[in-house]
Amino acid sequence: MSDRLRLGFLCAHDPYDRNSFSGTPSYMLDALQRCGSVELRVLGPWRPGLWGRILRKLRKRMGAKVGVPRASEMAGLDWVIIPVSSHLVAAHPEGAPGFVHVTDATPQFLRDFYNYDIPPESDKGEAAAIGHAAKVIYSSDFMARRAISEFGAQYAPRIHAVSFGLNLETLPPPPEPKPAPQPFLQLLFVGRDWQRKGGDVALAATEALNRRGIPTRLTVIGCDPGGLDGRADIEVIPFLDKNRPEDYARLTRAFAEAHFFILPTRADCTPMVVAEANAYGTPVLISDIGGISSLIEPGQNGEMLPPDADGNAYADRIAALIADPQAFEALCASSYAWCRDHLTWDAWANDIVKTLETS
Structure with missing residues (x-):
């Protein structure tokens, strides 16, 4: 038996x-x-x-x-x-x-x-x-x-x-070190609810970094907030269907190409998109709210900011993290390891x- x-x-x-x-x-x-x-x-x-x-x-x-x-x-x-x-x-x-x-x-x-x-x-x-x-x-x-x-x-x-x-078919192999944020820093936002997920703060962080002379682009997946057409620093992909191989490949490529995943969410339980980002060696910047502290180990797979943090606060944290290339590379590697072992x-x-x- x-x-x-x-x-x-x-x-x-x-x-x-x-x-x-x-x-x-x-x-x-x-x-x-x-x-x-x-x-x-x-x-x-x-x-x-x-x-x-x-x-x-x-x-x-x-x-x-x-x-x-x-x-x-x-x-x-x-x-x-x-x-x-x-x-x-x-x-x-x-x-x-x-x-x-x-x-x-x-x-x-x-x-x-x-x-x-x-x-x-x-x-x-x-x-x-x-x-x-x-x-x-x-x-x-x-x-x-x-x-x-x-x-x-x-x-x-x-x-x-x-x-x-994490809601991915398989855990990808350990990623290669991310390229330097040149000619631009790539940020990624994934969410269906632009306002609740803090898309406006992610956009403000992108704009703040560009004003500081850090060329930055933001990719938005899962919603269309409107009013962003024609902007060179923003790419909007309103919907991707994970059941379609080409859409699934586009989503995973976005995670792999991003230097940071940014989610200044105003309300969340345990958003497993955190793990999806980490699976591609992408650190996460996110609000310290709800059950998110069960997903993030600060310094290992990302950072948590206060729920009321604005775009400038996120820009400050991003600028500090990329100022030391070796430390940023180590953070990307530990983000993958944290996902593999825990998420x-x-x-x-x-x-x-x-x-x-x-x-």
């Missing part, structure tokens, strides 16, 4: 679609499948391959939703991993194996920091999920502590923190397994 951990994987989002929930469930599933110490069973209606894509399109047209599988479908499992699907955990059936609720935020956090209009029923649903789950795993220590504060210290023994991984989905899967095995 196998001594491997027998896991189920259940999600309301399509785990075979790289665009579904930013690809997070898909990368989780792949990492768990690579984990040699587990036997994995995908639950629910999801199927891989061409037939699976056809079925998913039909389900979408019909408006079908994912429900909790029958107990017979989960027979023999030790645990069921359920990412970002609180309602499925809350509907925990009698006699099922231990449900593991994996998420990155509480409803109240989303209201407070994102100004999302989330109905009060969501708090009840999240409380039910935490109450029904055998384990609750947040993506940051910050959010784990917040959940205990919001829902009660009695849940503390079942609440854990494991950082999410991959394989690291996430191994930490999940360890958490469950020690229970």
Whole structure:
């Protein structure tokens, strides 16, 4: 009889679609499948391959939703991993194996920091999920502590923190040293919400560096803030589809070519675009907010600035970091190493397994 951990994987989002929930469930599933110490069973209606894509399109047209599988479908499992699907955990059936609720935020956090209009029923649903789950795993220590504060210290023994991984197909090989910032310094901003992600601050930092005589260009991916057409110092790519090889290649090239990834975000949980940048040896400059401190080790893979830091503050930090070429090269190398050791989905899967095995 196998001594491997027998896991189920259940999600309301399509785990075979790289665009579904930013690809997070898909990368989780792949990492768990690579984990040699587990036997994995995908639950629910999801199927891989061409037939699976056809079925998913039909389900979408019909408006079908994912429900909790029958107990017979989960027979023999030790645990069921359920990412970002609180309602499925809350509907925990009698006699099922231990449900593991994996998420990155509480409803109240989303209201407070994102100004999302989330109905009060969501708090009840999240409380039910935490109450029904055998384990609750947040993506940051910050959010784990917040959940205990919001829902009660009695849940503390079942609440854990494991950082999410980077949403890339594979970890690239160690990068070559980045070229000197000549003829220009390349900054990269990736985000769908220009205002919330602090795109205006990234733009102000670019302009400040240019005024100081440090030729700088900013590439914006994921949104179109408007009003930037024709500027030689700005490139805007409104959308890239990771399911398309040419778009995926363009995204990874942008990470590799950047000297810094800049994200002066005003509200975030644990943005794994940090890990994507680090995977290409690109240090990150980002706001110290939410669970970001679980991703950034200052001096190793980037720097955190106060949430109210303006473009000049980011420009100051960038100018200081490139003033010493050897120190900048070392920061790029350690950014890759930090990602490899701490911020991959394989690291996430191994930490999940360890958490469950020690229970």
